[in-house]
Amino acid sequence: MRGLPKFLLPCDDEYLTLIERHVLGLLEVCDVVWIPTTYLNSQLIQGLGLDPRRVVALPMSTKTMSESVLRVASLSSSDRFIMAMPDTYFFGEQPYTYLSAAESDLALACWKIRPEQKGKLGQVQFGDSEQSKVSDSKDKEVECDYDFFWGAMQFNRAFIGVANPEVAYSGIWINPAISKGLLVEGKVMEGQYFDCGTVNEYFSLLDTLREAGAARDSSDF
Numbered sequence: 435m436r437g438l439p440k441f442l443l444p445c446d447d448e449y450l451t452l453i454e455r456h457v458l459g460l461l462e463v464c465d466v467v468w469i470p471t472t473y474l475n476s477q478l479i480q481g482l483g484l485d486p487r488r489v490v491a492l493p494m495s496t497k498t499m500s501e502s503v504l505r506v507a508s509l510s511s512s513d514r515f516i517m518a519m520p521d522t523y524f525f526g527e528q529p530y531t532y533l534s535a536a537e538s539d540l541a542l543a544c545w546k547i548r549p550e551q552k553g554k555l556g557q558v559q560f561g562d563s564e565q566s567k568v569s570d571s572k573d574k575e576v577e578c579d580y581d582f583f584w585g586a587m588q589f590n591r592a593f594i595g596v597a598n599p600e601v602a603y604s605g606i607w608i609n610p611a612i613s614k615g616l617l618v619e620g621k622v623m624e625g626q627y628f629d630c631g632t633v634n635e636y637f638s639l640l641d642t643l644r645e646a647g648a649a650r651d652s653s654d655f
Contacts, residue, residue, distance in 0.1 A: 440452070440636075452523060453521075454482060463530050464516060465488070466489075468506045468510065470503075475493075498600065500597060500600070501600075507591070513590055514588060516534065517604065519586075521629070524585070524625065525625045525642055529586050532623075533587070539590055540616060541589070542608075543585055543623055544620045544622045547580070547583045550634075552576060555584075556571055556573045557573075557582065558580060558620060565582075569612065571584070573605050582620070584620065585627045593611050593616060596610045
């Protein structure tokens, strides 16, 4: 957004940023939060005053998100990792409790896709009626008719073993993991997911937050 890091967009009337909201949620279930980013952005993140003992703004130069994720995994001694995109917002049910408790090789927090989101996100298909085991994934395909998409994930080192650092997004690892027999599961979250990478989606989030605030205020009378 013309040089403005999208993760610094405010998401409440106290000017809490998108990335701070994620960090606060992650710190409830994770030992350390890693934020791989550019050197300039790492300075901006440090300026937010987050606890440096548990929040690591890690400057790096990589070509893909996949490469960034693998670089963090090589530096960490953890067996499991939760990954979320810092310019997103989860309205309603939060996924971190589910993700932190999941025991599959790959666990996906999923949402019902809205028409305007098709072709912009990684959609998934469930292979059972309980909507738990993921059988297929398609990444940013406009013609995909799957009803759900993933917006955050938790994975172990077995899943990292199928990763290709040259592919752009870690969601492209999902089908290779399924084909290798890894357990890939998901849960549909109640609420909405906003990818604030575009102005329209960010404005849509703000409208939703205003409506929710107005409804909450009116119920107080």
